[in-house]
Amino acid sequence: MTKLNEPFFDTLWSSLPLPGLVIDPDNRIAEVNTAMETFLNLSARSMQGAPVWDKLHVNAPLDEAVTRIRRDHAPLFVNYVDVGSGERPPTQCNIQFSTLIDRPGFILVLLKPREIADKMGQALQTKSAAKSAIGMAEMLAHEIKNPLAGITGAAQLLSMSIKPQDQELTDLIVAETRRIVQLLEQVEQFGNLRPPERQAVNLHDVLDRVRKSAAVGFGAHMKIKEDYDPSLPPTFADPDQLVQVFLNLIKNASEAQPLGGTITVHTFYEQSLRVRRPDGNRVSVPLTVEIIDDGPGLPEHLSGDVFEPFVSGRENGTGLGLALVSKIISEHDGWVSVTSVPGRTVFRISLPVAPKDAP
Numbered sequence: 475m476t477k478l479n480e481p482f483f484d485t486l487w488s489s490l491p492l493p494g495l496v497i498d499p500d501n502r503i504a505e506v507n508t509a510m511e512t513f514l515n516l517s518a519r520s521m522q523g524a525p526v527w528d529k530l531h532v533n534a535p536l537d538e539a540v541t542r543i544r545r546d547h548a549p550l551f552v553n554y555v556d557v558g559s560g561e562r563p564p565t566q567c568n569i570q571f572s573t574l575i576d577r578p579g580f581i582l583v584l585l586k587p588r589e590i591a592d593k594m595g596q597a598l599q600t601k602s603a604a605k606s607a608i609g610m611a612e613m614l615a616h617e618i619k620n621p622l623a624g625i626t627g628a629a630q631l632l633s634m635s636i637k638p639q640d641q642e643l644t645d646l647i648v649a650e651t652r653r654i655v656q657l658l659e660q661v662e663q664f665g666n667l668r669p670p671e672r673q674a675v676n677l678h679d680v681l682d683r684v685r686k687s688a689a690v691g692f693g694a695h696m697k698i699k700e701d702y703d704p705s706l707p708p709t710f711a712d713p714d715q716l717v718q719v720f721l722n723l724i725k726n727a728s729e730a731q732p733l734g735g736t737i738t739v740h741t742f743y744e745q746s747l748r749v750r751r752p753d754g755n756r757v758s759v760p761l762t763v764e765i766i767d768d769g770p771g772l773p774e775h776l777s778g779d780v781f782e783p784f785v786s787g788r789e790n791g792t793g794l795g796l797a798l799v800s801k802i803i804s805e806h807d808g809w810v811s812v813t814s815v816p817g818r819t820v821f822r823i824s825l826p827v828a829p830k831d832a833p
């Protein structure tokens with residue numbers, strides 16, 4: 475077998491189509507590839523040795539993320555981050571961080587600039603023309619749900635008067651119809667453009683609501699543990715939307731382990747976290763909730779894409795759960811990240827504190 479040699483890896487690194495760099499244990503830039511030079515419009519030479527966040531301007535608290543990666547040795551994915559060199563308007567990217575084998579403290583950072591489909595998605599959220607497209611999807615979803623109710627009812631009636639061996643078929647109709655209804659409900663929810671109605675909210679009240687409904691429903695087979703910091707001040711959020719966020723996360727963790735496992739809900743205050751809002755203002759997001767499970771971890775082939783709509787690793791999944799989480803949290807000026815290795819998956823949500831005069 476011929477071994478691949480170093481020059482080969484140099485070539486590979488410089489022809490990699492994704493902007494990438496490697497940071498050293500002091501968070502200085504050690505290596506930069508050609509795609510990154512093009513992306514930032516900066517030369518490798520001007521970047522090497524510089525503190526990484528001096529050259530890579532981002533609107534998310536990634537410094538802390540990097541510390542966490544070194545500690546946990548797990549890759550980390552952060553979506554919807556604005557990245558630029560500070561000179562040109564930033565580009566929205568998904569970022570992937572990985573530790574390097576045999577190079578302790580060094581971290582590979584890969585950017586995935588978000589592409590056209592995404593941009594359409596964004597436009598869909600903001601532009602009025604697009605509002606009507608989402609409106610149409612919602613209307614269709616609504617219109618399809620009505621006849622589906624009829625189909626289910628008819629199948630149930632039919633099942634009473636047919637041979638037992640044919641009942642499997644009516645059961646199938648009922649089950650599959652229910653699945654379509656669930657999908658449509660998620661589409662309706664995703665298209666729901668209602669901006670959050672924000673108020674001062676106690677995160678633990680929200681989490682208790684979620685725990686209760688998980689415990690009697692989809693999470694009945696899981697052990698759910700609390701690890702709360704009771705002194706957390708209220709956050710500024712739409713409580714119903716937050717319930718939706720944590721329900722989705724706990725549901726995913728439960729579905730990852732059909733035979734049961736443990737989910738830990740961890741809340742704490744993380745002083746230094748700040749995110750940059752679209753208007754340029756920085757918001758501090760110290761209120762942190764982690765949903766941790768001891769399941770098999772994210773399927774490797776999905777890695778950083780789990781927050782994208784319609785990306786699912788499950789046969790009957792819609793792939794809308796985490797897309798909705800991501801959308802709701804970004805509308806709350808918060809941020810969400812995930813780290814996952816087999817046996818430990820952590821979804822982390824960071825939110826701002828309610829202003830003193832909040833209702």
Ligand SMILES: Nc1ncnc2c1ncn2[C@@H]1O[C@H](COP(=O)(O)OP(=O)(O)O)[C@@H](O)[C@H]1O
Binds near residue numbers: 730771776788791793
């Ligand atoms: N806690 C978890 N453990 C393992 N895999 C997960 C977890 N959460 C999410 N995933 C993966 O991410 C995918 C996307 O999740 P989601 O957006 O909620 O869509 P869906 O649940 O409909 O598949 C899931 O299908 C699953 O493969």
Ligand SMILES: [Mg+2]
Binds near residue numbers: 722725794796
């Ligand atoms: Mg889900």
